[in-house]
Amino acid sequence: MCVVSTHPPTGQQPPQQGTLPATALRGVGQRPFGIYVHVPFCATRCGYCDFNTYTADELAGGGSFRGWLDALKAELELGARVLGEGDRAVPRAETVFVGGGTPSLLGGEGLGEVLDAVRASFGLAPNAEVTTEANPESTSPELFTALLGAGYTRVSLGMQSAAEHVLRVLDRKHTPGRAVAAAGEAMAAGFEHVSLDLIYGTPGESTDDLRGSLEAVLEAGVDHVSAYSLIVEDGTAMARRVRRGELPMPDEDVLAADYELVDGILSKAGFDWYEVSNWATGEAARCAHNIGYWRGGDWWGAGPGAHSHVGGVRWWNLKYPSRYAAALGEGTSPAAGREVLDAEDRRVERVMLELRLREGLTTEVLDDAGVAEARRAVTDGLLRDDELRAGRCVLTDRGRLLADGVVRRLVG
Ligand SMILES: C[S@@+](CC[C@H](N)C(=O)[O-])C[C@H]1O[C@@H](n2cnc3c(N)ncnc32)[C@H](O)[C@@H]1O
Ligand code: SF4
Numbered sequence: 001m002c003v004v005s006t007h008p009p010t011g012q013q014p015p016q017q018g019t020l021p022a023t024a025l026r027g028v029g030q031r032p033f034g035i036y037v038h039v040p041f042c043a044t045r046c047g048y049c050d051f052n053t054y055t056a057d058e059l060a061g062g063g064s065f066r067g068w069l070d071a072l073k074a075e076l077e078l079g080a081r082v083l084g085e086g087d088r089a090v091p092r093a094e095t096v097f098v099g100g101g102t103p104s105l106l107g108g109e110g111l112g113e114v115l116d117a118v119r120a121s122f123g124l125a126p127n128a129e130v131t132t133e134a135n136p137e138s139t140s141p142e143l144f145t146a147l148l149g150a151g152y153t154r155v156s157l158g159m160q161s162a163a164e165h166v167l168r169v170l171d172r173k174h175t176p177g178r179a180v181a182a183a184g185e186a187m188a189a190g191f192e193h194v195s196l197d198l199i200y201g202t203p204g205e206s207t208d209d210l211r212g213s214l215e216a217v218l219e220a221g222v223d224h225v226s227a228y229s230l231i232v233e234d235g236t237a238m239a240r241r242v243r244r245g246e247l248p249m250p251d252e253d254v255l256a257a258d259y260e261l262v263d264g265i266l267s268k269a270g271f272d273w274y275e276v277s278n279w280a281t282g283e284a285a286r287c288a289h290n291i292g293y294w295r296g297g298d299w300w301g302a303g304p305g306a307h308s309h310v311g312g313v314r315w316w317n318l319k320y321p322s323r324y325a326a327a328l329g330e331g332t333s334p335a336a337g338r339e340v341l342d343a344e345d346r347r348v349e350r351v352m353l354e355l356r357l358r359e360g361l362t363t364e365v366l367d368d369a370g371v372a373e374a375r376r377a378v379t380d381g382l383l384r385d386d387e388l389r390a391g392r393c394v395l396t397d398r399g400r401l402l403a404d405g406v407v408r409r410l411v412g
Helices: 065-083 103-121 141-150 162-170 178-189 207-220 237-243 254-268 288-294 321-329 343-354 368-379 385-391 397-401 404-410
Strands: 035-038 092-099 122-134 154-158 193-200 223-227 272-275 278-280 297-302 307-310 313-317 335-340
Touching: 035 065, 092 103, 092 237, 092 288, 092 397, 103 122, 103 141, 122 178, 154 178, 154 207, 162 207, 162 307, 178 193, 193 207, 193 254, 207 254, 223 254, 223 321, 254 272, 254 278, 254 297, 254 397, 272 288, 278 335, 288 343, 297 313, 321 397, 335 368, 343 404, 368 385, 368 404, 397 404
Parallel strands: 035 092, 035 297, 092 122, 122 154, 154 193, 193 223
Antiparallel strands: 223 278, 272 278, 297 307, 307 313, 313 335
């Protein structure tokens, strides 16, 4: 999934009309650069999901595919002008990630237009990784053939579970076998890189259900898996059901046991974890776009509510598709606010993101208290002793279960 939230952080500042400080622009093109495109449409809303996405009913005429696509093109052109200011070369996208929402609702033609808009504005680097998310409900062999022809190189499908009763609790509309079938169709069309998303810890999911889902993933023959513990997000239908006592909250001990099961089965089958929630069959199967986020690279996030980051400046767009399109229609930036990260913000962010990676984090990023904490975390079995001696903080298997707590310890 897109690993950058489309929720605005608190403490918003007024938007700056399409300019970036010189300090942020310095080094653009030398750091990894990606484009994220947010597609804010879904056929129905899953009860657990609080992403910035809208069904036709929720839009109630206040946004359309065409309006969104025209606005997206305008934003990508604005982005190329901002990053290519003066005689600066416009950075070409090394990675593109079309996420949502449900990009597959755009069909092959719509997604082809999206990629053409990236080509026409920023341009694509040779061998760029180009991913689209897809809901197995809205895919077909023809869609995958069209996507491959348009230049997409990777597909990420929301599977969540292979157990019918679990899919029902999650409000997923597809049948248990549909995601695996869609992955097979993508590979048959010629996609080398296909990923499946799983959610574990859904109320009512048994260990056997989860094992069955993992077996289905392995049968599918994909080269990448993302597995997320169910988060009951405030304001969702699922949170209301939990509050009314109709569903229990996911149990922390069950979630930990589930994670161990996921990791055990995937590792045995030849998948290596490369980020706490992501496994791949080899380096080439890792998601380069998400690695760019985790390593503090630059990216332009286009679309309603999308977040961007360039050289320590972070900004986020207007959330509602109609307001987003209106801003661009008036020739103004669709940004709703931005923050300039200071050195300490950037240091803390590096700890938060890089610690979750298999390669871990250099101890040079830690202050003295953090280094002392890292030594204590080794004693507690959360960080690897051999790696710390070599100057890196690398999570142990147990540390992965408690990654957020380890981050809190290292940054105080
Ligand atoms: C944009 S969706 C993927 C594409 C498509 N919309 C779909 O759902 O099939 C991104 C992924 O985020 C994950 N996700 C969303 N909300 C979640 C939550 N509350 N807890 C855990 N995972 C969540 C799901 O695994 C989902 O597949
Ligand atoms: S289809 Fe995907 S993006 Fe849409 S509501 Fe469901 S999980 Fe969220």
